[in-house]
Amino acid sequence: MKFDLVIAGVGGQGNILASQVVAKCAMDAGYNVVNTETKGAAQRGGSVLSHVRIADGEIFSPLVPAGQADVLLGFEPLEALRYIGLLSKKGTFIINTAPVPTILANLKVDEYPSTEQIVAVIREKGLAGHFLNATRAAKELGNVLLTNVVMLGAFTAVSNILPPDVVLKKLLTMVDEKFHADDSRAFAVGRGLIGKEG
Template sequence: MKFDLVIAGVGGQGNILASQVIAKCAMDAGYNVVNTETKGAAQRGGSVLSHVRIADGEIYSPLVPQGQADVLLGFEPLEALRYISMLNPAGRYIINTAPVPTILANLLVDEYPSQAAMVAAIQAKGLAGYFLNATQQAKAIGDVLLTNVIMLGAFTALTAILPATAVLNKLLTMVNASFHEADTRAFQCGRTLIQT
């Protein structure tokens, strides 16, 4: 068994926590796991790409090779578009459609693409997946910082590589108890968004 996941987003969206939850859960299940990130000024809203490689045999590289990811979780649509080529032809994606404009776009030095243009460019690749506004759902629950938890829940509905209850329980061991109720609601929300 081999499973490769990439999580694309920007600094501050919780990519790294999400990848660590999945990696630790997979280790608990007895798999060999490698988890690493490639970052660009992550604390300033720069690109963050997390790689999680899970296997029952040897893993020879920490980075998912181009065109081999089984799942792409796109926490931000432009970053998802940037890394959609990481997916293998049978791979699937879940992409949060809420944009986080770049610093240059905010300074009007660069133009951030429209949501419609990004969605169309991703759909043109002919890959299967889901678009959802996890950020809007997180705000409805009460905190935009729950976006990554919604994406985690969606991930467990997309693939059966890890049991959903195990992923949620691992998350809850890694965050303060005061967040458990909201995290549980956000996780279940994410699962519902993919199951409908």
Template sequence: MKFDLVIAGVGGQGNILASQVIAKCAMDAGYNVVNTETKGAAQRGGSVLSHVRIADSEIYSPLVPQGQADILLGFEPLEALRYINMLSKQGTYIINTAPVPTILANLKVDEYPSQEQMIAAIKDKGVSGYFLNATQAAKDIGNVLLTNVIMLGAFTRISKLLPPDAILQMLLSMVKEKFHADDKKAFECGQRLIQV
């Protein structure tokens, strides 16, 4: 058994916490786990790609090889597009459609692609998956910082590797108790948003 996950997002979206929740759950389930992050100045709004590799045998590289990821979670559409080639042809993506414009796009040095352009470019790659507006769903619950939890909930709908409840409990063990009620709501919302 070998399972490769990549999470693409922007610094501050909780990408690394989400990857740690899954990595720790996999370790508790007895798997071998290797992870790393490819990040620019993450704290300053840079691009962040988390790699989580889970297997019941030896794992050599901390980086998921290009075209080998079983699942890509895109916390932001441009970052999903940037790393869509990480996904295997048989892989599945879940992509949050809410854009985070780049500094250079705000300055009109670059053009931030339209949502339609990004979705079309991703669909063009011949891989399949789901789009959802996790940011809006998180705002509806009351806090945009719940975006990563929505994405975690959604993840549990397409991967049978780890029990959803184990992932939720691991998440709750890593965040302050006052956030637990909203975290549960967001997790369940993420699960509902994916119709398998």
């Protein structure tokens, strides 16, 4: 068994927590796991890419090679586009359509394309996946910081690598108890978004 997950986002979106939840669940299940991040000025809104590699045999590299990821979670659409080449032709993407321009885009060093342009380019690649607005769903729950939990819930709806209840329980052990009710709701909402939006 081999499973590769990449999570592409911007610093502050909580993708590192999400990757750690998946990694710890896989370790608890007895798999070999490597979890690593590549970051660019993460705390200033820079790019953050998390790699989670899970296998029942040896893992030779901490980084997911191009064209090999089973799932790409794009917490931010332009970051998802930037790393879509990591996704296997047989893989699945889940991309949050709410943009978070990086510091370079805000400084006009990078030009930020429209969400429609990003979606069109990704669709042209003929890959399977889901576009959803996890940020809007989190805001409707009362806290934009729940975006990562919405995305984590959505992940468990497209991948059967780990049981959803196990993932949620692991998440709750890693956050303050006062967030448990909101996180549980956000996780359920994320699972429900799969299939509702194309």
